Amino acid sequence: MNPSNVLEIKGLSVEFSTERGRLPALRNVDLAVPAGAIVGVVGESGCGKSTMIHSIVRLLSPNGRVVSGSIHFEGSDLLGMTEPEMRSIRGDRISMVSQDPMISLNPVLSIGTQMVDIQYREKLDKSRKRARAVTMLQRVGIPDAAERLDDYPHQFSGGMRQRIAIAMALQAEPSLLIADEPTTALDATLEVQIIHRLQELQQSMGCSILFISHHLGVIAELCDLVVVMYGGEVVENGTVRDIFHRPMHPYTQKLIECDPARMVEITRVQPTIPGEVPDLARLPAGCIFSGRCHLAFGKCHDQPPALAGQDGGHRARCHLTDPGPGT
Amino acid sequence: MKPLLELENVRVRFRTRSATRAWLAGIRDPFVDAVHGVSLQIAEGQTYGLVGESGSGKTTLARSVIGLVRPNEGSIRFEGRELTGMSASDANRFRRHVGTMFQDPVGSLSPRMTIRTLLAEPFKIHGLGNADLDHEVRRLLDLVGLNPNFSNRYPHQLSGGQARRVGVARAIALNPRLIVADEPTAGLDVSVQGEILNLLGKLQEELGVSILVITHNLNVVRHITDRMGIMYLGRLVEQGPTREIFRQPRHPYTLALLSANPEPDPDARINRVELHGEVPSLINRPSGCEFHPRCPFARKPCADEFPVTRTGGDHHSFCCHYPR
Amino acid sequence: MREPSPATPHHATWRAVWNSLKRVLREPLGAFGFFLVVLVIFSAAGADWLAPYEANKIDIRAKLQPPSGAHWLGTDQLGRDIFSRVLVGGQIALKVSLVSIGAALLIGLSLGLVAGFGPRWLDNLLMLFFDSVRSFPTVMFALAVVTLFGPSLTTVMIVVIVTQIPIYGRMVRSQTLALRNAEFILAERAIGAGFIRIVTMHLLPNVVGPLLILASMDIPFVITIEAGLSFLGMGVRPPTPSWGTILNDGYSYIYNTAWPVIAGGLPIIITTLGFTFLGESLRDVFDPKLRREM
């Protein structure tokens, strides 16, 4: 493991057992989050983003199972830890903000109670913990934080609830924050407010962020490094400029092309990616994207490409950019 | 150009409490204005985009156009004929000329019906049951680019994009003059969004329909609409030609909304107008210009006086004391 | 490419029923429940020619006999063959539950639709009615009705119908309210579908399934009420056999012999267990929320 990385995932494969058989939701996923960096994960629905973050904190639903691979966090393998060891990391060293603020807080406990509860590791009395909670709420921009500490989640708007969720996640000053589409449920003007707040807090605390989103604009604005996922695989990773200015994988190229915000010229015919996301129960033999790729050639349909490129730098899983061994 | 659809001063009020409850709580006017004083026109063959954040009243406005919500004031004219206060049978005849698409691609299809039944339904409802329905169903599926054997499937067996195509097919089944599309791209992946937008564009070219698009996605509006309107707290704060508004937004809210749209380019430098606070509740509308508590450019008169609507050339109008 | 086959909705419905039945039978408890229910239905339907004796034939000399080859479940205090009485009693219990649940379903469905679609005041009025009937505990209500009309099978059915109406009515109402503003209903209204079309073609198909499952789970409850009232002497009039009267007769002689009591109680237990197990697994199969848990 590279010591400058907070999180390093190597060869992670995850399966779900369902009525339709075993679904390989993640296959051979590599990902690294350097200390102090914001890493964005982009991908469309069903690409395995959520499965990946649930594997990191080891909260996969009961029918999911890690088949192979390792997840190293600050030097130790998370997959090899006992449950109490893992619990001591959750919420303290790694914390999470989830997608829908309306359902991610307990509805019958006041936010003060919830924020005090998550500080159970600290040896402080309750009033000190409450004071810390107020400070944190102020930092994320909750007006009248002290007066509202005993309010319940339903008394806050969606944007406020997401701020509270961020405050809770950053309370313990974790070294890694996993943000799972934290602004998808919010309106555009609120989205901007919250992203900026997140950026400020990240800079002042110096933590790393793993930021999951399908919104390319947000990724481009916020992240330093970007990982592109498709059908349960990492198809490309690199710096934000690599990905947006020099995309190598045809999927990445198409995805960026498809974003209507990208197009300077107004056009009535939008670019699209024809075809459908592959069915996990019947994966193609070759490249996962071959069925929809406009550049696919013979080899693509029967040989899966490897993730290749500069080590630790810009890499793509494509036969076009990686001619393969022996050539 | 002759307007196909004309809205004048439309106001839709919703009851917030029952009469007895309001009386108990001492509220004299237990209503909110979900839509207030909205006037707009859509010409034949034109695409109009209605933009706004959640709670801005854009969906309510669309529902009043298709007759699901009855406006309390104002008039809605379709091909010059007044729709408000129309008899039920006249309203039904009018519905033949308007196709509707709802937000949820799968949820807006009746779950226990096959696609075939769903597509044949408009014909049956409007007394065209003796048409060759199988032929019509195949024609519609073909038109929206779906394989004919989809007709035996049920809505939950479709992907979001496919269900959306069925929604489009239903909307155009009776050759309408106007399509009202509420968030046509909601819940779809970027790569599929384009397909639906292209489909709408193609159909518009072939059939010459007008489209009213309701969305929060500015990118969609920018590419497919001719004119657009921006709603805030139930009012239309700015409207005009789409190019014009994107080039030079005049209302500060429009400006904030446009700049809140992050570009997929790490080097794009955005002069962002950031708003304070959150959208106020409809029950407590701010005084004066209703945007002033959040407006970064607000000055003294903004808090007291309601701004008049001004026009800035080419039917570009905005409702602000100090337009940009 | 294959021509689209003109699959009728009926086709699909039967296939769906068959598929769910297969899923029910795969679970041991579901299969057990199904077996018991089939057993009960067959024995009730065939009671007339399965019963070895005439159910009311008195033979004082052979009273209170333990089970034997001649009397499989023994005889009661009047020497009547308990096995025959149990079979005929089952017929009555099933008839009462099917007829009264059917009637309650129809009335509840209509009232629920009226409450869901009607004006606010009517909704409030119906809800008040539902709540009032429900707050009249079933047994109290039964006793009150018996005071008025005297004990009879009709009384039992009236009691069941009136007490079940609010349950179905409330459920249909809440479903209707939830679906009334569902997007697919709005979409139908937008293309001009009339009220009757919306209710019959779009609302009912989505309400009836859960309602039938609920109703099937009420069958044991109704059988219990019938047996209970008959046990109290407020249901079926003697000498007509009912599981409740068999139990009551036996209870008077419980210190003499245990057989009549056991024979009267077992069919009740078998039937209620069968219907409950079957209903539970039907609900598991149909309720996707529970299935996801598995």
Next chain:
Amino acid sequence: MWLYSFKRILLGILIIVVSVSLLYTMIHLVPGDPVKTVLGPRASPELQARIHEKMGLNDPLPVQVLNFLGNAATGDLGVDVFKNKPVSTIVFEQLHHTVFLVLAGIGWAMLLGIPLGCFSAIYRNSLADRITGVISVSCIAIPTFVVAIYSVLLFAVTLRWLPAIGAGDGETVRSYLIHLVLPAFSVGLGWVGYLARLVRASMLEVMGETHVRTARAFGLTERTIIFKYVLRLAILPTITLLGMGIGILISSAVFTEIVFSRPGIGRLIFDAVTSRNYPVVMGSVLVTTVLFVASTTAADLLNGLVDPRIHHRGHE
């Protein structure tokens, strides 16, 4: 919150008024003179007239209903013309037996059922959970009076461990309690199953919600998550069910009281019905209805206290 409570209590009173009026009307719409039924066909016309007058049967029906309700509100439930005793006295002589029975029954059901449900939810799909499930469902399915009879057969007749008849000699608490064991067992058995199933189902539902995953992601201990974050929500439907349960049990106690020959309100109504003693029927039905509505109302109010989403509704 107080607006909610006020509304809920008002609704409860309204429900009582409506249901009792319905019953009263029904009784008086039935053909035949209740007095004749009571006194028999050979009673003298003078006596009939006197009883008529005494029972207020000469007034128009709505007046009678109003009078009955008005009197009931002041605690006057009318007079039992047979015994010439106030109905309220008769009812309250019997009521406590039923209340003890119900509380004992639901008490042991709670003590066993709720933990059982929690256990099943925590170890869901384990063998123990499956067995608990089958037993719970069976407990629900078997009717109370069958349980009562079989328990008499087993524990009183065959094993002779416990008494089968009566409520004790009325002198020692011990004898009262011993006589309570079998009735309370039969009354509560079904509720063990109910509570276990309900607690299990609602806990599983809550455990699947996102906020529980959030709590896990903060590393809270499983103990805190189950007992503070899950149970607090999962218990809400249980409170409602218990409220209904007490009401249902009070009314269905009649079976247990008949089987065990116990005094109690169920038996009182049963006897009154068999002898067509209308004033006693009306009075005791009113009391049980009030108890039923009171317990469901109390459950809803308790729910309102525990659930902040209801609690704060008045402020918005």
